[in-house]
Amino acid sequence: MYFEVKNINLNYDRVRAVRNVSISMEEGETIALIGANGAGKSSTLRAITGLKKLTEGEIWFDGTRLDHLPPDQIVRKGVAMVPEGRRVFPFMSVKDNLLMGAFTRSDKRAIAADLEGVLARFPRLKERYSQAAGTLSGGEQQMLVIGRALMAAPRLLLLDEPSLGIAPKLVQDIARSIVAINRDHGVSVILVEQNSRMALAISHRAYAFSTGEIAIEGISAELRTDPRIQKLYLGGEL
Numbered sequence: 438m439y440f441e442v443k444n445i446n447l448n449y450d451r452v453r454a455v456r457n458v459s460i461s462m463e464e465g466e467t468i469a470l471i472g473a474n475g476a477g478k479s480s481t482l483r484a485i486t487g488l489k490k491l492t493e494g495e496i497w498f499d500g501t502r503l504d505h506l507p508p509d510q511i512v513r514k515g516v517a518m519v520p521e522g523r524r525v526f527p528f529m530s531v532k533d534n535l536l537m538g539a540f541t542r543s544d545k546r547a548i549a550a551d552l553e554g555v556l557a558r559f560p561r562l563k564e565r566y567s568q569a570a571g572t573l574s575g576g577e578q579q580m581l582v583i584g585r586a587l588m589a590a591p592r593l594l595l596l597d598e599p600s601l602g603i604a605p606k607l608v609q610d611i612a613r614s615i616v617a618i619n620r621d622h623g624v625s626v627i628l629v630e631q632n633s634r635m636a637l638a639i640s641h642r643a644y645a646f647s648t649g650e651i652a653i654e655g656i657s658a659e660l661r662t663d664p665r666i667q668k669l670y671l672g673g674e675l
């Protein structure tokens with residue numbers, strides 16, 4: 438298996454935030470982690486990126502065990518995360534924010550080519566290239582943090598709630614760009630979303646979290662019409 442979370446558990450003090458969670462994916466897949474606030478989705482991403490230690494379980498990526506490695510080495514293995522809340526460096530330019538994403542790399546030519554690629558993917562960033570990142574709209578800042586993650590040339594991209602607090606029109610743009618990143622560059626994607634409708638529309642498979650555990654998993658196209666998902670996550674919204 439290309440990527441595998443094997444039966445992980447993690448706690449904050451005595452709160453068991455993630456219990457017996459297992460996730461697996463093939464190279465080139467987009468999988469969605471959906472579920473209510475507090476269900477353990479972000480904690481799972483933090484475990485994958487080495488920011489949160491497991492109390493039990495293992496995480497494997499392309500033959501390497503990740504859960505014993507420090508975060509910077511996990512980035513070097515090709516795992517990049519866009520954390521919740523789109524934290525840009527507000528006083529730095531769009532350009533410098535993007536270049537920060539390449540901090541583990543020394544291949545100048547490839548970095549320049551990837552920078553061009555990101556600007557082609559997000560023309561709004563090109564228009565605002567020299568502007569301070571703090572002056573961008575929420576949706577543009579989300580594009581910037583996704584672009585910054587792409588500058589690490591990841592093979593596995595983790596996105597934590599990219600649609601949160603963003604105007605519906607830009608949510609569509611961001612959804613389309615996630616599809617394109619996966620399809621055009623073969624980047625495998627783990628998409629965490631409370632916007633289950635969007636996440637199920639653009640992912641191949643999905644895992645639905647409920648209070649720290651995986652309650653339902655399956656093919657996204659099938660889950661979209663699954664009555665359990667409708668009841669739990671799609672009821673009334675949008």
Ligand SMILES: Nc1ncnc2c1ncn2[C@@H]1O[C@H](COP(=O)(O)OP(=O)(O)O)[C@@H](O)[C@H]1O
Nearest residue numbers: 449452454472473474475476477478479480481
């Ligand atoms: N830094 C933290 N300290 C203590 N508890 C936390 C912390 N982060 C998350 N939790 C708790 O862990 C559980 C899972 O949270 P989280 O992974 O953020 O869920 P989600 O991303 O699905 O909203 C929740 O009960 C939350 O309150």
Ligand SMILES: [Mg+2]
Nearest residue numbers: 478479480521
């Ligand atoms: Mg979260």
